[in-house]
Amino acid sequence: MDPTLWIKNPKHFGDNFQPGEGQVHVLVVVPEGVVGSASETSKMDFVDDKVSKLYEHSVLSKRTRYVHSEMSSSKGNKLVKELKIRVTPVDAVPFTGGSPTPVEEFEWIKGRTEEQQSGRYRDYVEANIGDVLRNNKLCVFGVEKGANILSVEVPGCDVDLAGRTDMIVLSAIVQKFPHYLPHLPGVKMLIEVKREVNSASEFQALSELIAMDFIVDESVMALLTNLTNHWEFLWVSNKNNNRPIIATTTLTTPGEAFEVIRTLLAQSSTADTDIMLPCLAEPVKRRKLNQMLPFIGEASGDGIRESIERYYDIASCLGPDVDTARAVARQVTRSIPTLSYFS
Structure with a gap:
């Protein structure tokens, strides 16, 4: 450790400094907004990434792609x-x-x-x-x-x-x-x-x-x-x-x-x-097909339902988590066409 950081240093309290109670309380001033921000942001990014992967697995990976010329x-x-x-x-x-x-x-x-x-x-x-x-x-x-x-x-x-x-x-x-x-x-x-x-x-x-x-x-x-x-x-x-x-x-x-x-x-x-x-x-x-197909407006909820069910599976094992719930909610919002613009 750097000696200049020791308490017993002429630049601080002197060589003969002896704390009376055997303890030293140190007050550190840091810039506003630093405490907890990095860790909190990192945690939210991690949770959001996990939920995004969950969404991709439950919704996007199920899509079938047909190329006309390869039919x-x-x-x-x-x-x-x-x-x-x-x-x-x-x-x-x-x-x-x-x-x-x-x-x-x-x-x-x-x-x-x-x-x-x-x-x-x-x-x-x-x-x-x-x-x-x-x-x-x-x-x-x-x-x-x-x-x-x-x-x-x-x-x-x-x-x-x-x-x-x-x-x-x-x-x-x-x-x-x-x-x-x-x-x-x-x-x-x-x-x-x-x-x-x-x-x-x-x-x-x-x-x-x-x-x-x-x-x-x-x-x-x-x-x-x-x-x-x-x-x-x-x-x-x-x-x-x-x-x-x-x-x-x-x-x-x-x-x-x-x-x-x-x-x-x-x-x-x-x-x-x-x-x-x-x-x-x-x-x-x-x-027009969009007026006759029975599943339009219904089947789109399947992936959303799976995302929510997976969250409950996780919560049943690890307990409820507010951050994960919020991340799931954001994914659900993105899945709803009329609300995706605001998410």
Whole structure:
């Protein structure tokens, strides 16, 4: 120990200092706010970190992520089951007013990938619906690789959807200002193009439709096509036995398909508005998933409930702790959308 710190030192009480009672009381003055602050802050940081990890374990780690382009039949069936959605095929009927004007099938170039021909097939689609695009100030916009504009957390469910689609029909303003694309202004439909269509392709288009339906306010439709003999339309329909229905119908000629697309684009996108399509006998009911899924507003409490239950488990072993309870309360508050801004 440094001798200059000894009490028996000429600088302090002198060499002959002898305390009368054998004890020395030392009063130390420290700057205001130092006493207890560091330890208290450290303790709260520790508790908050522990509760954050508890929250991540009980809530965030349970989320399932589906990437549209990686969708398979097994993943698709799992997604439909998790969301309690039923897919219902609807048979097409002969067109009212006779057969539509024939349209040539798209000619795929051998040896080139779908992506390498994306510009060609976008021009093909645009050329066959150009009149309705101009009349309604719409455009066919090709979505570039890496622009994951169809990524969303499904509300009230531990499911994340991620990725993009090939083409989107939406407001022509995105041609002038491409940075508006993520907002999907005036969106009408998405188009997923597959040179070879299979069951996995259908689930990919299905997941893209679900994602877009949650992202935008408008009622939208999805089209899965090989641009030759498979033109499958999907849309959110009505509800049956407390389960939302996604309806689907398939056409086999581009002339019929483009007639349906032109009719669709000329209609209002307002939710809950029924429309008539020339390939169907009954009006098409278009709804929004967030109005029909039973677990929205209910399942979101599961992770909160687990966090609180874990706190009670800890308290039963170690006794109640105010700091831990406060930290749990902060996590619960962050989990409530309307209160997360204030936490």
